[in-house]
Amino acid sequence: xxxxxxxxxxxxxxxxxxxxxLLQRFRAAYFVERSTLEYAVTADDATAAELAxxxxxxxxxxxxx
Numbered sequence: 001x002x003x004x005x006x007x008x009x010x011x012x013x014x015x016x017x018x019x020x021x022l023l024q025r026f027r028a029a030y031f032v033e034r035s036t037l038e039y040a041v042t043a044d045d046a047t048a049a050e051l052a053x054x055x056x057x058x059x060x061x062x063x064x065x
Contacts, residue, residue, distance in 0.1 A: 002048035003062040008037045010056040018056055026051060 006022075008015040015037050023031065029043035029051065040062065041051060052059035 001042055002045050003040060003042045004048055004051060005034070005060045005062055006039045006041050006051060006054075007058045007060075008056060009058050012037060014056075022051070022054065022057075 008018055010018060019031070019039065022029075026043065026047055029041050029047055032040040034040055041048070043051060051057070
């Protein structure tokens with residue numbers, strides 16, 4: 001499993017709609033809202049890699065604590 005921080009890079013008013021699209025497409029991923037534009041996402045490695053390639057989103061791998 002991989003945990004990423006996804007940050008929406010598009011216009012702030014579009015963030016919820018963009019999140020909804022991710023939730024529908026990546027149903028096996030677990031999303032936790034950190035702020036209006038930032039989400040922690042835990043997913044299997046292949047799904048995390050695909051999430052990291054999504055347009056309008058910037059991904060950063062979280063380091064284990």
